[in-house]
Amino acid sequence: MIVYLxxxxxxxxxxxxxxxxxxxxxxxxxxxxIHSYRGKLFHVDEHMRRLKNSLAGLKISYSNIPEIRxxxxxxxxxxxxxxxxxxxxxxxxxxxxxxxxxxxxxxxAVTVYVMAYPITPRxxxxxxxxxxxxxxxxxxxRCDIKSVALLPNVLAQxxxxxxxxxxxxxxxxxxxxxxxxxxFFAVIDNVVLTHPKTNVILPGITLxxxxxxxxxxxxxxxxxxxxxxxxxxAQELFLSSTTMEVMPIVQVDGRSISGGKPxxxxxxxxxxxxxxxxxxx
Amino acid sequence: MIVYLxxxxxxxxxxxxxxxxxxxxxxxxxxxxIHSYRGKLFHVDEHMRRLKNSLAGLKISYSNIPEIRxxxxxxxxxxxxxxxxxxxxxxxxxxxxxxxxxxxxxxxAVTVYVMAYPITPRxxxxxxxxxxxxxxxxxxxRCDIKSVALLPNVLAQxxxxxxxxxxxxxxxxxxxxxxxxxxFFAVIDNVVLTHPKTNVILPGITLxxxxxxxxxxxxxxxxxxxxxxxxxxAQELFLSSTTMEVMPIVQVDGRSISGGKPxxxxxxxxxxxxxxxxxxx
Numbered sequence: 001m002i003v004y005l006x007x008x009x010x011x012x013x014x015x016x017x018x019x020x021x022x023x024x025x026x027x028x029x030x031x032x033x034i035h036s037y038r039g040k041l042f043h044v045d046e047h048m049r050r051l052k053n054s055l056a057g058l059k060i061s062y063s064n065i066p067e068i069r070x071x072x073x074x075x076x077x078x079x080x081x082x083x084x085x086x087x088x089x090x091x092x093x094x095x096x097x098x099x100x101x102x103x104x105x106x107x108x109a110v111t112v113y114v115m116a117y118p119i120t121p122r123x124x125x126x127x128x129x130x131x132x133x134x135x136x137x138x139x140x141x142r143c144d145i146k147s148v149a150l151l152p153n154v155l156a157q158x159x160x161x162x163x164x165x166x167x168x169x170x171x172x173x174x175x176x177x178x179x180x181x182x183x184f185f186a187v188i189d190n191v192v193l194t195h196p197k198t199n200v201i202l203p204g205i206t207l208x209x210x211x212x213x214x215x216x217x218x219x220x221x222x223x224x225x226x227x228x229x230x231x232x233x234a235q236e237l238f239l240s241s242t243t244m245e246v247m248p249i250v251q252v253d254g255r256s257i258s259g260g261k262p263x264x265x266x267x268x269x270x271x272x273x274x275x276x277x278x279x280x281x
Numbered sequence: 282m283i284v285y286l287x288x289x290x291x292x293x294x295x296x297x298x299x300x301x302x303x304x305x306x307x308x309x310x311x312x313x314x315i316h317s318y319r320g321k322l323f324h325v326d327e328h329m330r331r332l333k334n335s336l337a338g339l340k341i342s343y344s345n346i347p348e349i350r351x352x353x354x355x356x357x358x359x360x361x362x363x364x365x366x367x368x369x370x371x372x373x374x375x376x377x378x379x380x381x382x383x384x385x386x387x388x389x390a391v392t393v394y395v396m397a398y399p400i401t402p403r404x405x406x407x408x409x410x411x412x413x414x415x416x417x418x419x420x421x422x423r424c425d426i427k428s429v430a431l432l433p434n435v436l437a438q439x440x441x442x443x444x445x446x447x448x449x450x451x452x453x454x455x456x457x458x459x460x461x462x463x464x465f466f467a468v469i470d471n472v473v474l475t476h477p478k479t480n481v482i483l484p485g486i487t488l489x490x491x492x493x494x495x496x497x498x499x500x501x502x503x504x505x506x507x508x509x510x511x512x513x514x515a516q517e518l519f520l521s522s523t524t525m526e527v528m529p530i531v532q533v534d535g536r537s538i539s540g541g542k543p544x545x546x547x548x549x550x551x552x553x554x555x556x557x558x559x560x561x562x
Binding site: 003005012015016017018019020021022023024025026027028031058059088090092097098099101102103113115117119136138139140141142147148149150151152153154155157158160161180181 | 284286293296297298299300301302303304305306307308309312339340369371373378379380382383384394396398400417419420421422423428429430431432433434435436438439441442461462
């Protein structure tokens with residue numbers, strides 16, 4: 001497997017960074033995960049736009065988006081990724097010594113790391129739906145920035161696994177916000193709901209695709225908060241993410257959702273999503 | 282400069298970690314910073330106890346504290362650090378591939394990184410006191426765990442520097458909690474106040490020393506919240522940390538504190554702290 005690190009294409013085993021990298025010391029960096037279908041990057045423009053927003057949010061001076069795009073495409077080729085794959089991109093504020101929280105000098109080179117590898121499509125889970133738990137949202141107040149400060153997400157996902165389920169939904173102020181690495185939707189009164197894009201959720205690329213599919217297909221949809229107490233009577237619940245696509249939720253905290261089976265609207269959106277992906281050039 | 286990485290003592294330039302390290306990808310790790318005075322580690326037992334608590338808080342399976350103590354001592358020697366120095370220790374949940382939030386297999390080796398380097402004592406600032414700003418606390422809900430998910434702290438410290446001051450005090454729910462890398466104290470009605478050790482502050486080692494010095498010297502002290510609106514009329518304000526020791530605050534958000542000079546109680550605690558350090562074997 002070939003990866004990209006600071007201008008070089010290297011075998012994965014030869015890619016090394018300094019432990020003084022601010023990504024390692026301070027979580028001072030941002031990332032993106034892009035789905036590659038049949039060797040083509042899905043919605044790469046949107047991912048690049050979000051990457052720019054994340055960099056701007058942290059005031060990391062880096063604007064060489066063509067470098068990232070080229071690395072992503074070349075890694076798909078170099079690694080022969082003709083089927084489902086993900087491209088992972090991370091940019092940190094570089095290395096500085098001695099360790100100091102404040103930003104390093106303006107001329108400090110950022111660290112750019114890109115990897116691409118095959119993934120197994122989660123079709124079986126998309127067929128049956130997944131069980132989840134809810135968990136108090138311990139995260140910071142800028143969940144809209146896709147930063148590598150993912151420790152609360154790590155703990156939430158592990159909590160889900162320890163509970164024997166697939167994912168955890170963050171709940172803050174009685175609102176069910178999003179999954180540990182996915183956005184969250186409910187179907188209530190035949191309307192597809194998802195949280196407005198504020199500071200408490202990540203503006204998901206797949207979320208946008210789902211909303212656009214609703215729009216084009218006259219499926220009623222609204223961006224508004226989903227309260228925890230609405231989950232138990234919701235017609236359907238589902239998650240969206242780059243790797244999950246449209247993932248039905250059939251159980252929350254041990255309680256069955258939509259009769260323990262993926263709901264009709266979720267099914268419809270899965271089909272529309274697949275068709276949309278297949279339609280791309 | 283020699284550093285310690287996963288069992289080896291290496292020149293700093295030869296220490297490399299994988300970009301797949303969970304410290305780099307997820308901020309999935311903990312750290313400690315210990316002050317070394319005249320080649321002796323200050324309150325190393327307390328730092329090791331806190332390190333164990335942080336590891337337990339994140340469920341990182343590592344208990345080889347003797348390894349850490351030995352590395353810290355040996356780096357002080359190898360690097361000839363006979364005067365003021367800090368030892369930085371970081372332990373992450375190791376490396377796993379492919380990238381996945383949830384914990385890696387139980388037998389995954391943690392990453393252990395230790396460095397030690399000289400620091401310049403901040404005596405001039407301790408003499409004059411420092412200006413600070415207040416900033417909304419955007420951090421997560423487990424500030425009591427000394428994790429490397431320090432991005433909000435980075436942004437706060439940079440915000441202070443951009444404002445032309447030395448540090449920023451995190452304010453949450455109208456309570457002034459702590460600095461970007463320090464604990465916070467106020468002297469109000471002749472009582473030294475600092476926030477109770479809850480989930481919203483780091484349980485500082487230097488904070489404990491300050492409280493113990495108060496105890497031994499009959500200086501009235503209480504652990505209770507300091508409200509933002511109390512700052513403007515407080516007799517004195519100060520910070521404590523491993524590298525700052527006892528640092529007077531003489532300005533907050535542009536307003537002068539204690540007449541723009543370090544206050545009496547702060548001065549007394551600085552003297553007691555210096556005497557205490559000098560008294561250690």
